[in-house]
Amino acid sequence: xxxxxxxxxxxxxxxxxxxxxxxxxxxxxxxxxxxxxxxxxxxxxxxxxxxxxxxxxxxxxxxxxxxxxxxxxxxxxxxxxxxxxxxxxxxxxxxxxxxxxxxxxxxxxxxxxxxxxxxxxxxxxxxxxxxxxxxxxxxxxxxxxxxxxxxxxxxxxxxxxxxxxxxxxxxxxxxxxxxxxxxxxxxxxxxxxxxxxxxxxxxxxxxxxxxxxxxxxxxxxxxxxxxxxxxxxxxxxxxxxxxxxxxxxxxxxxxxxxxxxxxxxxxxxxxxxxxxxxxxxxxxxxxxxxxxxxxxxxxxxxxxxxxxxxxxxxxxx
Amino acid sequence: xxxxxxxxxxxxxxxxxxxxxxxxxxxxxxxxxxxxxxxxxxxxxxxxxxxxxxxxxxxxxxxxxxxxxxxxxxxxxxxxxxxxxxxxxxxxxxxxxxxxxxxxxxxxxxxxxxxxxxxxxxxxxxxxxxxxxxxxxxxxxxxxxxxxxxxxxxxxxxxxxxxxxxxxxxxxxxxxxxxxxxxxxxxxxxxxxxxxxxxxxxxxxxxxxxxxxxxxxxxxxxxxxxxxxxxxxxxxxxxxxxxxxxxxxxxxxxxxxxxxxxxxxxxxxxxxxxxxxxxxx
Numbered sequence: 001x002x003x004x005x006x007x008x009x010x011x012x013x014x015x016x017x018x019x020x021x022x023x024x025x026x027x028x029x030x031x032x033x034x035x036x037x038x039x040x041x042x043x044x045x046x047x048x049x050x051x052x053x054x055x056x057x058x059x060x061x062x063x064x065x066x067x068x069x070x071x072x073x074x075x076x077x078x079x080x081x082x083x084x085x086x087x088x089x090x091x092x093x094x095x096x097x098x099x100x101x102x103x104x105x106x107x108x109x110x111x112x113x114x115x116x117x118x119x120x121x122x123x124x125x126x127x128x129x130x131x132x133x134x135x136x137x138x139x140x141x142x143x144x145x146x147x148x149x150x151x152x153x154x155x156x157x158x159x160x161x162x163x164x165x166x167x168x169x170x171x172x173x174x175x176x177x178x179x180x181x182x183x184x185x186x187x188x189x190x191x192x193x194x195x196x197x198x199x200x201x202x203x204x205x206x207x208x209x210x211x212x213x214x215x216x217x218x219x220x221x222x223x224x225x226x227x228x229x230x231x232x233x234x235x236x237x238x239x240x241x242x243x244x245x246x247x248x249x250x251x252x253x254x255x256x257x258x259x260x261x262x263x264x265x266x267x268x269x270x271x272x273x274x275x276x277x278x279x280x281x282x283x284x285x286x287x288x289x290x291x292x293x294x295x296x297x298x299x300x301x302x303x304x305x306x307x308x309x310x311x312x313x314x315x316x317x
Numbered sequence: 318x319x320x321x322x323x324x325x326x327x328x329x330x331x332x333x334x335x336x337x338x339x340x341x342x343x344x345x346x347x348x349x350x351x352x353x354x355x356x357x358x359x360x361x362x363x364x365x366x367x368x369x370x371x372x373x374x375x376x377x378x379x380x381x382x383x384x385x386x387x388x389x390x391x392x393x394x395x396x397x398x399x400x401x402x403x404x405x406x407x408x409x410x411x412x413x414x415x416x417x418x419x420x421x422x423x424x425x426x427x428x429x430x431x432x433x434x435x436x437x438x439x440x441x442x443x444x445x446x447x448x449x450x451x452x453x454x455x456x457x458x459x460x461x462x463x464x465x466x467x468x469x470x471x472x473x474x475x476x477x478x479x480x481x482x483x484x485x486x487x488x489x490x491x492x493x494x495x496x497x498x499x500x501x502x503x504x505x506x507x508x509x510x511x512x513x514x515x516x517x518x519x520x521x522x523x524x525x526x527x528x529x530x531x532x533x534x535x536x537x538x539x540x541x542x543x544x545x546x547x548x549x550x551x552x553x554x555x556x557x558x559x560x561x562x563x564x565x566x567x568x569x570x571x572x573x574x575x576x577x578x579x580x581x582x583x584x585x586x587x588x589x590x591x592x593x594x595x596x597x598x
Contacts, residue, residue, distance in 0.1 A: 031453070052453070053453070055449065055484075057476075057480060058476075058479075058480070058483075060476035060479070060480065062439075062442070062472070062473040062476060063442045063445075063473055063476035063477050063480055064442075065442070066439050066440075066441070066442020066443045066445070066446065066473065066477065067442050067443070067445050067446035067449065067477075067480070068446060069432060069442070069443050069446055070382075070432075070442065070443040070444060070445060070446020070447040070448070070449070070450065071446040071447070071449055071450045072446075072450075073373060073374060073375055073380065073431050073432070073443075073446070073447045073450060074374050074375065074376060074447060074450025074451060074453070074454050074456070075374050075376070075450070075454070076450050076453065078446075093436055093439075094439055094442075094473070096436075097433050097434070097435070097436045097439060098432055098433065098439050098442070098443055101422060101423075101424060101433045102422070102423050102424070102432045102433045103423060103424070104432070
């Protein structure tokens with residue numbers, strides 16, 4: 001089992017903030033918008049260094065998405081950021097018409113996604129955003145796994161022309177990918193090679209998958225772990241190469257099993273290589289208040305749940 | 318001094334285009350299109366500073382956004398007759414494989430269109446964004462936008478109206494087509510808008526009113542006046558009263574022609590009231 005070291009827990013939203021700081025210094029066309037959540041999105045440094053390139057829109061997310069679309073006309077690269085719930089469901093039609101259908105180069109950057117938002121409860125814990133965003137034609141959908149990868153992704157999407165949904169979270173989690181990584185949109189990352197089962201994970205569940213894989217390896221099970229940071233476009237060939245070898249899959253995501261990464265993987269499998277799959281995801285439910293750890297335990301989204309899913313899927317091979 | 322004879326000829330021809338476009342496909346929105354014909358003709362042929370050709374960024378020229386996208390017939394006709402695309406292409410309005418979609422879009426690459434519209438209430442935010450980009454680029458050209466009055470019932474407009482004033486977006490001229498009609502009837506019956514000009518004023522805009530938006534002289538004067546008020550710290554709003562269906566007697570004084578096409582006989586009557594001036598497509 002390949003070893004990964006937690007370089008010290010950090011929140012992925014701070015990775016976004018660090019990426020924005022760098023973009024502020026390197027790309028004069030990058031502008032930032034925020035809807036009254038500057039502190040939560042960690043973009044204070046960008047604002048301090050580039051006050052003329054920051055637009056505080058207040059608690060008005062629909063207007064923020066429209067202004068972002070307009071800023072692209074004239075060559076700006078807007079990064080519009082707020083909580084994932086307000087960056088997607090609340091403004092779906094604005095994104096659909098003014099950004100996606102109009103092919104505007106807007107980066108929708110969404111923090112506090114999923115259950116790990118914690119104590120604020122289900123009103124703020126969106127578990128449907130990946131589904132909504134991946135269904136929009138032309139939208140790129142990215143869910144990086146840690147601080148370093150979120151920073152790298154933030155920098156990378158500025159160079160990509162077209163609308164992007166970048167999803168990240170609130171809590172401090174293991175930071176284990178390389179600080180100097182080059183982020184390639186649409187490229188699956190092989191974290192551990194194995195032959196019995198493939199775990200395909202995104203976001204916070206990638207680290208949990210590595211913990212589960214280590215325990216499974218100790219039980220004599222050979223586990224392949226793939227980090228899918230880009231849910232759309234999906235790296236079909238990497239997925240197929242792995243399942244042709246292992247013959248079964250566990251998908252892991254902090255999202256509803258309807259519409260998320262798991263269903264995207266199911267499409268690939270059903271089309272090219274049918275085989276057993278188990279879903280680690282929420283089961284068509286809303287969340288609730290609690291600590292991130294309690295919620296991930298209760299809703300079956302931690303390393304223990306992944307381990308159990310692997311044992312289940314192996315029996316179905 | 319504008320050549321009003323030429324502008325009037327264009328107005329009449331555009332009205333013919335609108336009627337023939339919606340008649341051919343038996344769908345589309347003639348009422349609001351006919352009501353805003355003078356505005357579009359004046360804006361594109363007398364008011365806006367435009368480069369030759371079209372590029373999406375619109376740097377160093379004035380740009381326009383149509384928020385109430387359902388009045389696409391008047392937009393398409395004026396764009397075509399300004400030279401953005403071949404006039405014959407008006408023949409393809411709402412047909413399969415056309416760039417002239419039911420509601421305007423950038424998706425098929427139609428020159429002259431910079432954002433999709435049709436789902437109402439989104440255009441002002443986009444216009445504000447484009448105006449902010451002009452300021453960042455040091456481009457002192459203007460952003461124009463048009464909005465239906467019924468469309469102001471969408472809450473996003475008021476987010477945008479608040480933002481534009483609060484952020485001194487003073488290179489924006491937003492015009493409201495106050496025709497008093499929407500699909501289900503008079504705006505004041507469906508959901509009263511009250512005093513639109515006063516609402517914009519208390520939100521911090523500089524507001525002027527055009528009493529008769531179907532009078533070319535009033536439109537040209539009003540738009541010039543609006544331009545003179547830009548760059549003074551406030552966004553500019555024109556509340557323009559128009560008659561839906563203007564130029565066709567049986568389409569006026571009713572909301573019935575908001576989204577309905579004339580039949581063969583009605584078309585003949587309507588065209589007779591707007592004799593050909595510059596040549597039909």
